[in-house]
Amino acid sequence: MFLRFVSQSIRRSPRRKAMTVAAVAMGTAVATAMLGVMLDIGDRVNRELRSLGANLMVTPKARSLPVEIGGISYRPVSSQDYIPEDQVKKIKSTFWQLNITGFAPSMMASASLNGRNVPVEGVWFRRRFRGADGSMLEAGLRTVNGGWKVDGRWIADGNRNDDARDAMLGGAVARRLGLKPGDTVDLFGQPFTVAGVVTTGGEEEDRIFVRLEVLQRLVNRPGQVDAVQVGALTKPEDEFARKDPTKMTQKEYDRWYCTPYISSIAHQIEEVLPMAVARPIWRVADNEGKVLGKIRGLMLLITLAALASAGLTVWSVMATTVLERRGEIAIMQATGAGNGLVAALFSTEVALEGAAGGLIGSWVGLLMAEWVGRAVFQTSLEIPGILGPVVVGAAVLASVAGAAQPLRRALMLEPAVTLRGGE
Amino acid sequence: MFWNFVLRAVQFRKRRLALAFAALAVSATLATALFSVYSDIERKMRVQFRGFGANIVIAPAGGAQTVPLAAVGLAERQGAVAAPFIYTVGRVEGEPVVVAGTDFRRAGPLTNYWRVDAARAAATGECLVGSNVAAHFRLKLGQKLELEGAPCTIRGIVSSGGAEDAQAIVPFEIAARLAGVQDAASLVQVRADGERLESVQAALAKALPGADVRLLHAVAETEANVVLKVRSTLFLLTALILAITTLCVSSNFSALVLERSKEIGILKAIGAAERKIAALFLSESLILGVVSAAVGYGVGLAVAWWIGRQIFPESAAAGVGVNYGVFLPVTGVTLAMAAVATLAAAARIWRIRPAVILRGE
Numbered sequence: 001m002f003l004r005f006v007s008q009s010i011r012r013s014p015r016r017k018a019m020t021v022a023a024v025a026m027g028t029a030v031a032t033a034m035l036g037v038m039l040d041i042g043d044r045v046n047r048e049l050r051s052l053g054a055n056l057m058v059t060p061k062a063r064s065l066p067v068e069i070g071g072i073s074y075r076p077v078s079s080q081d082y083i084p085e086d087q088v089k090k091i092k093s094t095f096w097q098l099n100i101t102g103f104a105p106s107m108m109a110s111a112s113l114n115g116r117n118v119p120v121e122g123v124w125f126r127r128r129f130r131g132a133d134g135s136m137l138e139a140g141l142r143t144v145n146g147g148w149k150v151d152g153r154w155i156a157d158g159n160r161n162d163d164a165r166d167a168m169l170g171g172a173v174a175r176r177l178g179l180k181p182g183d184t185v186d187l188f189g190q191p192f193t194v195a196g197v198v199t200t201g202g203e204e205e206d207r208i209f210v211r212l213e214v215l216q217r218l219v220n221r222p223g224q225v226d227a228v229q230v231g232a233l234t235k236p237e238d239e240f241a242r243k244d245p246t247k248m249t250q251k252e253y254d255r256w257y258c259t260p261y262i263s264s265i266a267h268q269i270e271e272v273l274p275m276a277v278a279r280p281i282w283r284v285a286d287n288e289g290k291v292l293g294k295i296r297g298l299m300l301l302i303t304l305a306a307l308a309s310a311g312l313t314v315w316s317v318m319a320t321t322v323l324e325r326r327g328e329i330a331i332m333q334a335t336g337a338g339n340g341l342v343a344a345l346f347s348t349e350v351a352l353e354g355a356a357g358g359l360i361g362s363w364v365g366l367l368m369a370e371w372v373g374r375a376v377f378q379t380s381l382e383i384p385g386i387l388g389p390v391v392v393g394a395a396v397l398a399s400v401a402g403a404a405q406p407l408r409r410a411l412m413l414e415p416a417v418t419l420r421g422g423e
Numbered sequence: 424m425f426w427n428f429v430l431r432a433v434q435f436r437k438r439r440l441a442l443a444f445a446a447l448a449v450s451a452t453l454a455t456a457l458f459s460v461y462s463d464i465e466r467k468m469r470v471q472f473r474g475f476g477a478n479i480v481i482a483p484a485g486g487a488q489t490v491p492l493a494a495v496g497l498a499e500r501q502g503a504v505a506a507p508f509i510y511t512v513g514r515v516e517g518e519p520v521v522v523a524g525t526d527f528r529r530a531g532p533l534t535n536y537w538r539v540d541a542a543r544a545a546a547t548g549e550c551l552v553g554s555n556v557a558a559h560f561r562l563k564l565g566q567k568l569e570l571e572g573a574p575c576t577i578r579g580i581v582s583s584g585g586a587e588d589a590q591a592i593v594p595f596e597i598a599a600r601l602a603g604v605q606d607a608a609s610l611v612q613v614r615a616d617g618e619r620l621e622s623v624q625a626a627l628a629k630a631l632p633g634a635d636v637r638l639l640h641a642v643a644e645t646e647a648n649v650v651l652k653v654r655s656t657l658f659l660l661t662a663l664i665l666a667i668t669t670l671c672v673s674s675n676f677s678a679l680v681l682e683r684s685k686e687i688g689i690l691k692a693i694g695a696a697e698r699k700i701a702a703l704f705l706s707e708s709l710i711l712g713v714v715s716a717a718v719g720y721g722v723g724l725a726v727a728w729w730i731g732r733q734i735f736p737e738s739a740a741a742g743v744g745v746n747y748g749v750f751l752p753v754t755g756v757t758l759a760m761a762a763v764a765t766l767a768a769a770a771r772i773w774r775i776r777p778a779v780i781l782r783g784e
Contacts, residue, residue, distance in 0.1 A: 019674055026667045033663060037656060048652060051645045052475075057584060065559045066589045067519045069510045069609075074519055116486075149640060172635055176485055201480060201637035281584035283536040287474040294471055294734055295653055298460070301730045302657075305456055306664060309449040313671060316446045323439060324682060372659045376652050 006349050016321070017353065023317040024357025025364065027310035028395045032365025032387065034303040037372050040381040042296045044373070046233050049292065050101055051147040054229035055285040056266055058083065058091070058103075058278045070206055071119030072110050082224035083276050085212070091230060092139070093132045094268040099233040099260045102143025105225040107215055111187045111208070118173060120187060120208045122215025125157045141209070144231045145200075152181030152196030157211045165214065167192040170205035188218045230269065230278070234262045236289035236296075262289070314357075314395060315402030318350055322406040329410045330418035339411045346407055347400055354399025358392035365391070425699075429707050443675050444715050450668035451719020451757055452726060457661040458749040459727035465654055467735050469617045472646040476533045477612035477639060479503070479624055484635035489607035495529070497630050501623045503615040506530035507608035509598045513591065514571040515560060522570065523590045524598020533612050537587065540564065542578040550575035551592040554582035573597050617646050669756065673764035676708050680768035687772055688780035701769040705762060712761035716754040723753070 010017050060081035067075040088105045091097075106123040124140035131137045142154060155166045167187065169179060174197040179185055183194045187208065198204060216222050235241075240252075241261040248256060256264055262285045266278035280286075325346075332342050366383065373381035410418070481494045489509075498505035506529035513522040527544035537543065541564050545551050550568055557580045562568060568575050570591060581587050599605065615623035620643055628636040690700050724747070 019678060023671055023674060026671050030664050030667050034660065037660060041656060045649060045652065048649050049645060051648065052641050062555075065518070065520065065555055067512060067521055068586070068589070069512070069521055074512045074521070145641075147641065147644065171637075172482065172484070175635070200641060201639040201643075202641065205635075205637060206482075279582075279584045279588070282538055283476060283583060283585060285584070286536045286538075287472070290474060291468070291471045291649065294468070295649075297734045298464075298730065301733060302457065302460060302660075305726050305730070306453060309453045309668075312449045313446055316442045316449075320439065320442045320678075323442070368663050372656060372663075375659060376655045 002345065002348075005345055006352070009345075009349055010352070016324075020317055020321050020353050021357040021360070024314050024354055024395055024399060025361035027313040027317075027398075028358045028361025028391055029365040029368065031307050031310040031394070032362045032391045033368040033372070034306040035387060035391070036366060036369030036381060036383045038299040038303040039387070040373070040383060041299050042292060043233075043382070044377045044379075045295050046288075046292055047101075048377075049288045050231050050233070052284045052288060054104075054144050054231050055234065055262060055281050055288065056230035056232055056269070056278050057281055058228040058230060058269055058273065058276050059226070061275055061277055068108075070203055071108060071121070072117050073108065080221070080224070080226075082221070082226060083228065083273060085216075085223045085225045087273055087275075088225060088228055089129055089131075089137075089139070090272040091228065091269055092137050094265070094272055095257070096232070096260045096265050096268060097131075099265065101231045101233060102146075103139050103228055103230040104141045104144045105139075105212065105228045106141075107212060107219075107221065107224060107226045109215055109219045113173075113185070113187070114177065118208055119206065120210060120215060122210050122212040124212055125155045125209075127157060144229050148204075149199045150196040151199070152194070155195050155209070155211060157213075164211075165190060165192045166195040166210070168196045168198055168209040169194055170207045170209075171197055171199040172205035173208060190218070228276075230265075232262065232265050233260065234265065234285065234289065235260050236293040237261060237263075237286075311394075311398045314354070314398040318354070318399045318402030319406045321350070321353075322346065322403045322410065326410045326413075326418050329407075330413070330415035333411070334415040334419065342411060343407060346403060350399050350403040351396050354396040355392060357399075358395030361395065362388045362391045425703070425706075428703060429710070432703075432707055439679075440711065443679055444711060446675050447672055447711065447715035447757065447761075448719045448722070450672050451716045451753055452723040453668060453719075454665055454756065455720050455723020455749050455753050456726040456730070457657075457664060458752065459724065460730060461654075461657045461661050462749070463731075464657055465650055467731075468650045468653055469646065470735075472617065472642075472650070473532070473614065474535050475642045475646070476536060477614050478617075478620060478642045478646070479613035479615055479627065480637050480639060481611040481613065481627065481631065482635045482637060483610075484633060487633060489604055489609060490611055490631070490634045492606045492608055494608075494611045494627070494631055494634065495526075498611065498613045498615075498623070498627060501615065501626055502619070503613050503623050504529070504532045505611055505613045506533050507595060507611050509595060509602055509604065509607075510590075510609045511598060511602035513573075513601055515556075515569055515591070520556060520570070521586075521590045522598050522601055523587070523592045524595040524602075525592065526595045530612075533614055534583075537581050537583045539582075540580040545575070545578045545592070545594060547594055547597065548575055549578045549594075551579040551581050552577055553588040553590045553592070554580055555588045556591055572601055617643070617650070665756070669760050672757065672760045673767075676761050676764035677768040679708065679711075680704050680765060680771070684771070684775060684780050687775050688777040691772075691775065692777040692781065697772050700772050701766070704769055704772075705765050708761045708765040709758060712758045713754070716757040719757070720750050720753055723749075 060083050062081050067073060085105060091103050092100060104123055106121050109120050110117045111120045126138060126140040126142045128136055128138055155168055167185060179194050181194050181196055184191050185194055216224065241263060245253060245256055262280045266280060269278040270276065329342055366388065369383060370380055481490050483490050492507055495505045495507050506526050509524040511522050512519050552562060552568060562577055564577055566577055568577055568591060573593060575593060624636055624638050687700060
């Protein structure tokens with residue numbers, strides 16, 4: 001009987017019901033789309049910001065102070081500190097390994113070219129290796145600075161015994177020497193082929209890049225690395241992150257350790273490479289955190305505003321439907337239905353409408369969020385699966401809440417008064 | 424008589440209209456807030472990227488070791504922030520140390536990312552030292568750095584994670600004297616507004632044929648890219664939400680007409696012309712539309728202002744976050760939707776047969 005009543009009510013005025021459901025669906029769609037985009041935009045922008053280059057620099061625990069201007073060392077050659085090359089891969093076995101998007105070990109030397117010292121950097125360009133868990137990983141300059149403009153080609157450094165003499169020139173060096181891809185340049189008395197010319201605008205323009213192994217052999221420092229650049233996805237620093245980890249309680253320390261702050265990632269790299277120090281490059285790390293924080297906060301507040309208005313919309317639509325049907329309520333009461341029964345009937349109906357609208361709305365909203373993600377970031381967003389059910393639940397709640405007050409008022413009125421058309 | 428009618432209609436259906444009004448005002452609020460935020464977001468995001476420091480570097484080209492100091496003035500005339508830097512090797516306690524010289528006043532905006540203990544600038548006879556230098560020579564704030572030829576008092580300790588950590592940073596003239604150069608710098612860093620970057624670079628390259636004027640691609644392109652993406656995300660979301668809320672508004676207005684079929688029947692029965700009835704509904708809708716748009720505009724601006732203050736407090740002084748110009752589009756859209764939806768629903772007025780409607784079918 002109860003169910004028949006509800007289904008009859010829905011069947012009798014499908015048009016009005018459809019309008020109510022549509023209104024709820026619209027509100028829910030707005031909420032879902034905003035939430036979907038908000039929850040993932042931080043990650044997307046974080047990845048975009050990685051095109052700034054490395055945000056961590058790992059160097060040997062130096063006993064001596066580096067004396068370097070523009071990549072050229074002015075310190076008379078002494079005992080060099082170094083990081084063993086075979087240890088470097090451990091960077092990818094730290095707690096936050098998935099947040100480390102790339103790293104590039106390098107070694108500096110300087111070569112005399114046309115009577116002038118030019119810094120030569122030996123690096124991994126792109127190297128694949130097998131991680132501790134057996135998965136294939138990638139590292140090298142291209143994983144950190146993939147956005148560099150290269151005229152010509154990148155050097156391929158697949159085979160570590162390959163002795164191919166390839167070099168990439170910084171733009172300033174190439175301009176000064178009048179060299180272009182395909183030309184030959186003499187370094188350390190050996191002929192190198194210019195594979196490509198790199199234009200970055202930064203100090204890289206004054207450098208020459210060669211494969212790490214080649215440089216190690218030429219300067220006779222096999223297996224040694226001077227520095228490792230690391231690019232990591234981090235959580236913007238907050239009050240908590242600025243605390244001194246050595247003064248934290250065990251609980252705080254665990255929380256800090258398990259959050260991808262730049263400082264905790266640096267700490268974890270130092271744990272696996274005890275001969276090295278990892279320092280955030282603040283120019284990148286600090287600002288990327290600030291930009292990210294702004295975008296996250298902005299999206300959060302806009303989403304809150306949208307959620308509030310979506311909730312109000314659903315609420316007002318439901319209140320309207322009850323208001324319109326006061327006559328019906330009065331008739332039910334007049335024919336002997338108890339208040340509880342009427343309330344139950346109406347709430348069921350409203351909840352069903354809310355659920356239907358919520359389902360349609362969350363589906364449409366997810367499609368919209370997906371579309372925004374594809375249109376702007378060219379990848380689909382990672383939206384948590386729980387979002388749909390949560391939004392549907394919220395739609396039902398908002399619907400029932402909107403109907404509750406007018407329903408209570410209608411029930412309190414004398415049926416006779418309502419039916420006479422007054423109030 | 425006509426207006427009396429409209430007013431009465433409003434009076435008698437207070438509750439119903441209040442709900443319709445609430446729904447409309449909420450839509451207008453959302454529209455105003457989103458428009459406001461969207462129209463200003465590019466400028467605000469670009470301000471955030473200023474923290475990255477220089478986006479143009481003027482470096483020596485060819486066989487030269489320095490660039491003329493005049494480059495700083497040239498860049499400033501282009502409306503950019505510019506600071507000269509000079510690098511040389513000095514000696515402290517017999518050990519070589521890189522000495523950097525800069526014009527602290529000009530370099531300030533370019534070195535925001537330095538994490539500094541105490542002062543960010545040094546006067547003559549003072550200096551800043553990088554954290555590695557301080558650790559290496561066991562130096563503390565206020566102590567003397569025995570730099571050969573220019574001993575100085577340490578006013579601040581810099582850590583940047585970059586080259587500065589291993590440098591002693593002194594006023595420009597002192598480093599220039601140590602390096603033995605005049606009216607020249609090792610490089611000049613320039614920060615131009617993201618929108619004008621290319622034109623500033625072109626102008627500087629033309630004025631300084633002997634120097635290498637380079638765009639720092641990583642900074643410039645990331646800025647352009649992120650600003651564009653955030654802007655387009657906001658644009659698409661704003662457009663979607665506006666589309667949905669206008670749909671909502673129009674269905675609301677249709678409902679206002681549809682649920683009054685009986686009234687229309689009575690009006691027709693006592694001889695009112697259809698056009699007159701339609702005009703009645705239209706003016707009622709427009710009044711509702713104007714009032715809700717005005718209220719929504721006010722609340723929306725408040726929301727935008729609040730968002731602006733929460734997220735971009737540093738630019739709050741400029742009154743940002745609020746864009747008064749959105750009133751016309753918001754009201755226009757709301758009114759247009761109100762009119763279209765009412766008229767679409769009012770088409771029924773012509774089809775309603777009083778006898779049928781009043782019989783209750």
